[in-house]
Amino acid sequence: MYDNEMRLEFLSKSSNEAFARITVAAFAAQLDPTIEELADIKTAVSEAVTNSIIHGYENMEGIIKIKGRIIKNTVELEISDTGKGIENVELARKPLYTTKANLERSGMGFTIMESFMDEVEIDSVLGLGTKVIMRKKIKKHIEDLDEILSVGGVC
Amino acid sequence: MNINYEKKDKLLIVEITEEIDHHAVEKIRRKVDDGITRYMPRKTIFDFSRVTFMDSAGIGMIIGRYKMMKLIGGSLEIVNISSTVKRILEMSGINKIIPLEGKKEVV
Secondary structure, rough: OEEEEEEEEEEEOOHHHHHHHHHHHHHHHHOOOOOHHHHHHHHHHHHHHHHHHHHOOOOOOOOOEEEEEEEEEEEEEEEEEEOOOOEEEEEEEEEEOOOOHHHHOOOOOOHEEEEHHOEEEEEEEEOOEEEEEEEEEOOOOHHHHHHHHHOOOOO | EEEEEEEEOEEEEEEEOOOOOHHHHHHHHHHHHHHHHHHOOOOEEEEEOOOHHHHHHHHHHHHHHHHHHHHHEEEEEEOOOEEEEEEHHHOHHHHHHHOEEEEOOOO
């Protein structure tokens, strides 16, 4: 079972990229992440949402959905669109691979998601859309310290 | 964002004040390219001291401006980068071609 859940739906406008990452960060903040962990989540969300806008909908109007879940100390994010889908997921994951070099895209989107989150799953069907599921475990820094101290390992 | 041209040293100084994502780079790109074509600077310096967020859109924007400066025989430098932004730049390998300076006062 989930400890908490939220859903977000918004138009595929680039001005919503900041809205999406800030909202998800506010949701994830319940787990008391470090500033760095929060920055990782924000960046990964920004990459996935931008992909939906540029590649999924190719700058046409569409709906992007984000489902956020907290399961113990893990944040799970499901970011989906009903855009054109990814032809070759394996290729899309490759660093520096981009189909939009003319737009000065770096091809680092999935690489950043993969290195900033613990797990990244891509589910895509041509013509139907793409769903990216990402998980990140938030290290319970303060609780861990309390545990160590209460066990009495440190005298 | 603020753009200033220092005539004496032929420096185009770009202070970015917003979060750098796909939405923001369109405007940044347009303004910086205007500055480069108007002044033909010897060097363009991006001051990142007020940048709190950057995703991969920033990488593409920087590489594009780097190429443009190279085309006119100039160079590009980025100063005052935070550790989170630095991680993204290093991941892309940009740091191998563009000097990333730590703290630096830009007048």
